Amino acid sequence: MTLDELTLSPGEWLKGTGPESDIVICSRIRLARNLADFPFISKASRADKTEIVSQVRDAIRDAELRLTYFDVEKMPELDRQFLVERHLISRELKEGEGTRGVALNDTESASIMVNEEDHIRMQVMRSGFDLSQAWEQIDELDNRMEEHLDLAFSQELGYLSACPTNVGTGIRVGVMLHLPALGQTNHLDKFFRALQKINLSVRGLHGEGTQPYGDFYQISNQQTLGKSETELIQSLSDVIPQLIEYERKARQTLLTERRQVLHDQVSRAYGVLKTAHTISSEETMLLLSSVRMGINLGLIDDMTISQVNELFINTQPAHLQKIHGQTLAVDERNVLRATYLRKRISEFQAD
Amino acid sequence: MDSGQQSQNGNQPGRASESLNPKCPVCGLDLMEFRTSGRLGCPIDYDIFANTLEAFFESNQLASLHVGKWPRRGPNRFEALKDRAELRSAIESQNYELAALLRDRIRDRTKQRKAHP
Numbered sequence: 445m446t447l448d449e450l451t452l453s454p455g456e457w458l459k460g461t462g463p464e465s466d467i468v469i470c471s472r473i474r475l476a477r478n479l480a481d482f483p484f485i486s487k488a489s490r491a492d493k494t495e496i497v498s499q500v501r502d503a504i505r506d507a508e509l510r511l512t513y514f515d516v517e518k519m520p521e522l523d524r525q526f527l528v529e530r531h532l533i534s535r536e537l538k539e540g541e542g543t544r545g546v547a548l549n550d551t552e553s554a555s556i557m558v559n560e561e562d563h564i565r566m567q568v569m570r571s572g573f574d575l576s577q578a579w580e581q582i583d584e585l586d587n588r589m590e591e592h593l594d595l596a597f598s599q600e601l602g603y604l605s606a607c608p609t610n611v612g613t614g615i616r617v618g619v620m621l622h623l624p625a626l627g628q629t630n631h632l633d634k635f636f637r638a639l640q641k642i643n644l645s646v647r648g649l650h651g652e653g654t655q656p657y658g659d660f661y662q663i664s665n666q667q668t669l670g671k672s673e674t675e676l677i678q679s680l681s682d683v684i685p686q687l688i689e690y691e692r693k694a695r696q697t698l699l700t701e702r703r704q705v706l707h708d709q710v711s712r713a714y715g716v717l718k719t720a721h722t723i724s725s726e727e728t729m730l731l732l733s734s735v736r737m738g739i740n741l742g743l744i745d746d747m748t749i750s751q752v753n754e755l756f757i758n759t760q761p762a763h764l765q766k767i768h769g770q771t772l773a774v775d776e777r778n779v780l781r782a783t784y785l786r787k788r789i790s791e792f793q794a795d
Numbered sequence: 796m797d798s799g800q801q802s803q804n805g806n807q808p809g810r811a812s813e814s815l816n817p818k819c820p821v822c823g824l825d826l827m828e829f830r831t832s833g834r835l836g837c838p839i840d841y842d843i844f845a846n847t848l849e850a851f852f853e854s855n856q857l858a859s860l861h862v863g864k865w866p867r868r869g870p871n872r873f874e875a876l877k878d879r880a881e882l883r884s885a886i887e888s889q890n891y892e893l894a895a896l897l898r899d900r901i902r903d904r905t906k907q908r909k910a911h912p
Contacts, residue, residue, distance in 0.1 A: 487836035602861025613863035670858020
């Protein structure tokens with residue numbers, strides 16, 4: 445598998461399938477692990493980091509995980525950004541220093557980052573609301589990796605991580621939601637404050653430190669110690685269906701009480717995407733967010749959720765340049781993005 | 796967790812400040828640096844900064860004990876990590892006899908582990 449081959453598919457998390465996929469974009473679980481024989485990354489020498497990569501790659505090979513390893517240190521900037529946009533690596537790995545990389549499976553549902561904040565960050569993503577399958581897959585991945593590695597683990601504190609906010613299970617369970625109707629009400633802040641009270645955090649599309657944009661939100665656990673992995677997963681499994689229910693009700697209320705206004709907003713968004721000649725990635729995301737809701741509410745009937753998801757991923761800066769085959773300045777990208785949108789939407793409508 | 800690690804800082808002038816600003820003998824991280832960066836330097840730091848971390852866990856994690864899964868190989872004593880740190884300081888202080896001894900020990904342990912994982 446090569447990175448260029450990835451441009452041909454929308455990626456696991458944007459397939460637009462899976463349970464509750466009209467509202468839940470994807471479910472993600474990651475585990476933080478460190479090798480016992482080396483300092484954490486901030487104190488690791490270049491030789492340490494090289495040896496860590498070597499041991500992790502050997503473990504991946506010996507466990508027969510069928511993952512392809514990519515050297516992020518030697519990778520061109522565009523390819524690194526491309527992997528960030530697909531949520532396969534973090535910004536921290538992209539911008540890190542020294543020997544580091546990522547191993548991916550063919551469907552992009554599993555990835556293992558090496559030498560990020562921790563020596564090992566493994567992640568599994570599933571389309572829709574599917575935490576149980578995600579846990580099953582990552583638990584198996586973790587079990588097979590640990591057969592070949594000595595992990596930093598203490599009886600009292602569990603898996604030891606570079607940041608004490610991850611110690612214990614090392615687990616981060618995240619669900620990415622599209623909440624455009626709740627976004628138009630004044631209730632969203634109230635819900636999010638309630639989530640924070642039960643130790644769940646709310647973040648933007650690209651995780652830590654990013655602002656919510658286009659009505660996409662990630663809800664994840666903050667606590668990693670004192671509860672088992674399944675208890676932490678359950679705390680999200682309990683609360684997400686309520687959020688889904690609220691969003692569905694808010695959509696229905698908008699449809700009944702403000703149908704004309706809503707239909708107008710969705711149609712205008714669709715109209716701009718079909719006809720613009722230059723458009724930024726931010727505007728594209730906001731408009732696609734409206735169109736996505738329009739499709740789910742039956743206000744747009746000539747595009748599918750998986751098609752709109754394809755537009756989401758492929759209109760991001762690095763994706764656009766990878767598809768085009770060269771790096772482009774911002775202005776050129778905006779023209780190319782508009783051209784791409786016009787072409788793809790007319791192809792969808794011709795199907 | 797018992798790291799079994801003794802402080803290697805015997806410098807008298809450092810004594811008073813050492814108790815206020817403990818430093819890890821394995822990775823060299825001190826409390827001030829940890830407080831600034833929020834990142835630990837090695838697993839032994841969980842022992843070195845245990846008091847600070849305990850308060851953090853109680854307020855942020857609302858717990859102080861792990862109850863999740865265990866790796867099949869169980870808890871680690873971090874012998875190789877400590878040997879590597881000792882090897883580094885032996886080389887720095889030009890104690891080549893000790894360095895050779897430690898290098899052999901690390902090599903033997905690696906071999907042993909490969910034979911009996």
